Amino acid sequence: MGNKQTIFTAQQLDAYQDCTYFTRKEILRLFYRYRDLAPQLVPLDYTNHPDVKLPYELIGSMPELKDNPFRQRIAEVFSEDGEGNMTLDNFLDMFSVLSEMAPRDLKAYYAFKIYDFNNDDFICKSDLEKTLNKLTRNELTEDEVKMVCEKVIDEADLDNDGRLSLEDFQHMINRAPDFLSTFHIRI
């Protein structure tokens, strides 16, 4: 169990351990996964904090994400620039929130942001329609989509403003028993 790795300093690893839900081994493993996406771009030495961003196309081609219909939104939410291009910090953040040890509220916050397509801090009808179409591969008819959106807003909107705020969303998530296990990517 020696500190034989030369990628991070000990303080950096400690900082990562405190700021994510991963252990030292898992952080190193994730770094290797990050590097495997583009070995020529990612240096093996992070002690001097290189500024490396991987474009969204590489992130979206990971086996864990490539079939997920929400992969673009996930990458956009966790990236610094909001376009899906991720640094190692963003990468670790993303998988830390999606790991099984992240608490419910944290996951609910990020799930809310993922489903909020227009980034206005509310899930409105158009966001819901986009979500539904991604969920069902555009197989529902227009009328069915409208009906389902109306029902969802009826059920979850507590403050009656016609759209879901973060509190509405979290209140609904608290009643969902499977949320913790479905909002989980194992890596």
Add this chain to the structure above:
Amino acid sequence: MTIEQQRQGLAFSGSGHPTDQESLRFRRVSSRMSTQIYHEPNSSTSLAQEEEQSGSEPTLELRNTVFPMALKKAARQVQQMQVPAQFNGGSWKQKRIKFVRQFKSNVREFLYFFSLWGKTLQKIGGRNLVYASKQPQRLRPRWQTLLSLTGNFGGGVQSYFIFLRFLVILNFVSFLLIAGFVLIPSIVFRSVGIKPESSKADVSSECLKYDPNPQGLVVFYEFFLDLLSGTGFMEYSYLFYGYYNNSVIVTSLVGSHFSYNIPLAYLLTAVFYFAFCLICIIVRMGKAARVAVTTGGSDVRSYSMIVFTGWDYGCLGSKATKLKQRNIYYRLQVDLEEERLKKHAASLTLCNKVTLHSLRVLMFFVAVGLIVATFLAIARATTFSQENSHVPGILGLFYTYLPSIVITLGNFLVPLLCDQIALLEKYPPSATVVVALLRAVVLRLVSLGILLFTLWKQIMCHDSRDKCNLCHYNHEDYQCWETSVGQEMYKLTLFDLLVSIALLVLVEFPRRMVVDHWSCKLTQWVGRQEFVVPSNVLGLVYGQTVVWTGALFCPLLPLINTVKFVILFYCKKITLFYNCRPALRTFRSTSSAIFFLAVLLFGWILALVVMIYSVAVIHPSFACGPFRSFFRMWKIVPESFSTLPEGARDFLFFIGSQAFSIPLFAISCVFMCYFIALASIYGKSVAMLRAQLKLAGQDKQFLVKQIEKMKPLSPQHNEGEQD
């Protein structure tokens, strides 16, 4: 949003090392962060403990915050700079907290390693699919990789296997209980050579005749027949009640006083076995009920749940993704269909409504008629089988298995017919499922009850009174009636297992091979097998009820059932992965867990009724078993009671008397009122918190609107507010 503005305001260089000015801002940010943190309710106790222990400032659980990594690292640096200001105890406490957290996660992993079939259950639930094999540390067996492409089967199927695992453990522990108190002492005493005591002298010798081993010419396959039907060499063995002796050992060797009362041990073990199973079921029901209550029960299939929590982010592979999408589409379709049906039903004319309801009543009677016909068939088959039990050879084997065959056929055919009836009844889909389940449950459990009732009628000779005059039971046909009942239960269990294996080999594998390799319209329409959770779970409940009923008469039945369920687990797992396609219609797993445990409880009550009846009403056999010299089985308890020392006897009398039980009853009423009051208070506080949440949202919107109103008026004041 303030968080966005903060993030923009705090962008710093890629070096990650903040300058002095920026570090000042981070200090202020960290103090504001502490008011904007989302605390996880589940770990709030640990968080509160950390806050109490760390003394002056609450330690921030950085990983629980919603800020990006850069901000978290900066806040951590601020924290590290603040820590030396506290005395050393602070950092020691933080280290201790970290150590405890690490230890807990290690223990959890260690225990998980020992959990029975943990990996299989995870795989069925679909959490463990494999990607590229570049992981040097994890060892993945090849078959896991091969099966990774089959996709997950969902929580409903997983709940079946979890239920099966629970039953396996329950049966195994029950067997240990019985082995420890009844089986091993019997073996020891028999090997030491203690002879059974003979019954009282005032009984005619007719009743004392018991001849389990047949004389005369024995056919060569008799061994196999005996194994299947529990007769012959198997009858007079530890498997059945008849072999156990009524030995009461009282020794007073030098220095030690050893006494063991086998009949008392036998009876009390049976009672404790039932109590133990009841406690296990109720504890499990409590856990499931807690989950159901916190999630509000009936909201599981609501639209918002499907939309926001329906997608499984761990789903890998394009095939599995397509399947999941179709699944969600199907679920939404079902719900929309129910809405349409409701609207349609509301718009029916009176004439239509009357015809629909009269059709439903008619179909109800048809279903009841089918079920009653099955019961009559079972009763007739049992009587026939008992009358012709002495026919030798294969035909005899067929006759002895006739009740099991009829029960299995009935359990297979009647639900099929009821499904066809349900098409005519036109209930909404959720009601159809519930009605079909109820009918299946009634059919399975009551058919077992009918079998036992018929047996009891024969043993107590309701039809021909003269047979029972001599020995209080039908000693001509049943020299040892308890063993006969045990044999029936043994045959039912064995037949159940044989039918499952036969179905697997003869129906499911060929079906899959035909569907895969021969594509024509018929095979496309039939399709691959779907794993139907409700009927499988009812099969498990039926098997367990049979074991409970037979445990008093066949003490090794829990062990046989453990082995049977283990074989069943692997058979069902194989058929799930090789023959079944993932179901389009997923089964709700949370409320169904309570339903299955409730049905199991119902089976337990049925078995309890049988046990109470055998112990309290029917005269035990004179010729065999531990209770051969008693008038009723429970008479052993008062008789042993009289051998207890004076103090214990007085204590037990006091517990049974009114002076003790009435105050106990009053105190339990007080506790019950307390818990009811507590529950209603919690309900009220939940409603109040919900209202508070609404108000908080409205307050926030009002404040945001106010800020936006003030923005065009004074931009400088705005920045001053933020800093």
